[in-house]
Amino acid sequence: MAEMEDEIRKVLADQARLPVDVGSIDVDADLYTLGLTSHASVNVMLGLEDAFDVEFPDALLRKDTFRSIAVIAEALRNLVDPASV
């Protein structure tokens, strides 16, 4: 759980181009409010796919999927191990 969160933060630090320190972002904070653009969210998505070796299905390719660290983690958990749902 914490590992996944750390990995997500790493991807955000590399790809999200946020004007704030990614390490200090609350898991429920709205990333768009913090400055995530739709352009950057595309790179975040590609970065997450690489980092977790998953592919986001079409149904998850929407702004809301990348709204917060917690929401991203939830989506990834379902993708990495669908049986855990």
Added chain:
Amino acid sequence: MTTAGRDTGLRDAARELGEGVLGPNADDVDATGRFPKESVDAFRQVGLLRALISVEEGGLGATLDELSDVLIELGRWCASSAMILALHSIQVACLVRHGETQALAAFRGRVAAQNLLLASAAAEAEVRGDVRSSVCAVRADGDSFSLHKLVPVISYGSYADAVFATARRTPDSAPSDQVLVICEKDEFALTQTSDWDALGFRGTCSPGFVLDARGPLDHVFPTSFGDLSSQTMLPVTHILWASLWLGMAKEADARSRRFAQQAARRSPGSLPPSALRLSEMALGVQQLDDLLLGARARFATADTDPDFGASIAYATSMNSLKVAASDLLQEIVHKAFLICGMAGYANQSPFSLGRILRDAVGAQLMINNDRINVNNAELLLVQRGR
């Protein structure tokens, strides 16, 4: 066929306006680059400025499809006037679909009762073209706000009763954390910073301004601009723009047809060479019409299916509409020149295509097609293609 099943009431009114008011003044509006006051007065009289507001709130309760039909008709007569109604209606659509607070509902009521004309200050000089990023910010002070914004273009800004401006939510917000805020005429100062002497859409009177506004804090939309844009402003903009472009294409088509028919009458028994081009024109107009109808249907689907509305496929389709429709318009107008020949090239002729051509060039540039293609390319990188 293209009109099958569409309500014709408002469209008939639009045709009357086109014939009686927009058409007779279009060349003068274009030649002198003046605001088409008589068109906007007529819009007020018929109720077109409040078309999208519900009947209960004092509007006409028209659907987006009905307004789209109105713009197709008006686009034939005076593209500048039609563009003014389109730009105004985009703001009204935001107000109708995202103005759920009491204060915004009250403002909506005033738009309807007083037929207020709404303009847009979405672009910002320091940002150069990216409407999803702001430098300026809403500054709250008790119950009121102030805003200082350098705007490269406010169409008919000098004639608007209110301006809808984008800005960062607070001075501490990120550039992409934007809101939409209503600035009213008696509470803003507009200082013109450039002139509007453009190739086309000359009657939209769209120079740059410095906007200094104050107002009640509840004139800030509660929905973030990002959501408001993807759900309403962007799709409605592209649908309404494509509507008036279709009107321009239809007018080019009509002039070409009249020209070819005249040639055919002069040489009975033989098909004039220009006639074959008519068939190509019809194909182009049909493509443009179908593009628009498809986009209208998608917009209606997105309304009832939020998952579809939030999908990348929907976003790219609305971007594609803008690029494809404006490119098609160019092709259609160029074909019209080949058909009408020198009669279309001449400025003083019943087949003159000059104004339509100059206006049509603007279609590709207002939100530059290249910028939209870059955005779409980015979105397509993540789309799965299944």
